[in-house]
Amino acid sequence: MVAADEIKEGDVLLELEDVHMTFGKVQALIGVNLKIRKGEIHSVIGPNGAGKTVMMNCINGLYQPQQGNIHFKNQRINHLKPYERADLGMARTFQKVEVFGGLTVLDNIRLGRHVHFRSGILSGAAYLGKTKREEIEHRTFIEEQIIDLLEIQHIRSKPVGMLPYGLQKRVELGRALALEPELLILDEPLAGLNLEEVEDMARFILDVNQEMHWRVTCLLVEHDMGVVMDLSDRVFVLNFGYMIMDGKPEDVQNNPEVIKAYLGEEDLYATRA
């Protein structure tokens, strides 16, 4: 087991401390420790059923771990509901796209900015001055920062439910970005995409991670090893609830335990050409 090295305390954005999560007799997470530093892309890999999504749900607040602490921005957030964690600056995308099918692309992204809107029910009902100004302000942000970045100008006013899967994934990313998160949890953003879409998505992830005004810390769950090894600053390997290791991509690639968990060398290196 390789401990997370050379971490300065002030840099830690998210910290999982000895997190246990069980469903009846199934132990999904057993004493997981994880530190994510500001500005890095931290990947989580592991075989199917390893508990990766459970871990994301714990971080996100959809599940409450039975034991252990979760700290976000030096604040213990175990008791916070998902919407309160969103308020703190945590956004996520889902493995199976969970967009709002009946809303247009634009409204989906607007919805991502929910925590930044201020108008309540009365000012919304009147739709005068304040609400109107606010809507235009946020529209400008969405158009200039998100729609432009993700190259979805042509589908802005289409209902998301009618779009192909690859674009839905992109809209979901846009919606998460609209929250202007500090931590972006990406649960298999590349699953089910074709090669071109994978390349686009990888580029978007790098963009939001590295561009000065975004600088979003990403927590990436992914099966595509090529992409994981190329993008990640650190990789965390999970195997049926246990952490195998947490380290640099090259160390992970050479760790015999990791290779065993993935059932042999071929599987680990079976990446897209």
Place this chain on the structure above:
Amino acid sequence: MSTTWLPCSVYHQNYAQDHAWWQTNFIKGKMLVLFLVLFVGIPLYADSYWLSVCNSVGYTVLGALGVQLLIGFCGQVTLGHAAFLAVGAYTSTLMILEFPWPQFLLDWGLAYPISILVAALVSGVWCVIFGLPSAKVKGFYLILTTMAAQFITVDFLITQYISQIGGRGQAFSLPPGTIKFGPWVIDNDLKVYYLMIVLVTLSCVVMINLLRSRVGRAWVAIRDNDISAEVMGINVVKYKLLAFFVAGFIGGVAGAFWISNLAAISPEHFPWFWSLWLVGVILIGGVGSIHGTVFGSIFMVVVMEVLQLLIMYLMDMGFAWAEPLFMDFLFVKEAAFGLAICAFMIFEPNGLAYRWWQIKNYFNLWPFSY
């Protein structure tokens, strides 16, 4: 790139134009004509009978808007909405009859307007109470908890207790002249019509505005996917209850409005069937659309009236079998309602609003359909 269809050579240059209600001159003209017809045309040319039909349509719209909000926009199936109409109607009536109004408020004709507002608030709060189970239960199960609202409110509380207040017996009758809105005493169909059209317009404006701002988007998000709504920062329970409040509020307005037309109210005006009827209205009009609510209300009320006229016509023609149908028109109405729902579910499950959209689209592109 607006959701509204723009003709050639019409472009938006700023976001305000794109967020506007009426985005082209054609639409502005169309809406102006609509308002002229509603506020001038119908009052001028419709006789008392058709005015009362219009008033029924307006009442149905007000009632169904709340159901549309809950089912169509927030995804919370409700089958007890008549209860909140009843709460509105009874609150307003009791306030007019029992509240010790200062004389100047009566003179200024503010008693009824204030009672409408209070009725709406009381009804909204009552609706929130019955919306509380929605924090835990979803979909099919919510139907049963909202039905409880109907039975507890109308069949139990109102029939057994509220109706006994003042010892008037079952029905509360409102003496002539008590329904006074400012300087106008609401005593004929025309005045009721004006009150109705103002309330319907206001409610629709509020609903449409809410739906294009933060609160409405949160509702639709909860309808489409409540888990990701919560993850995106929406307090799901709070917004569900807010939806129940607004639905109850508009329901309360509907009930309080309707007493101006009835002159006497009793629990029989708010049967469980009326809750079901309102759901039928939005199914036929189109779930998830405001104008669908209006189309559905017009369709349901006018079809029933036409059916009644048809039976009367057949009676006049000398068909003896039409007479029992006329006597039992209530049952004919229920059967027709059932048939209409079946027909719409099979042939036009998206409702009249979708048909309207198709027609508009056809003419937008006319004469070439591409």
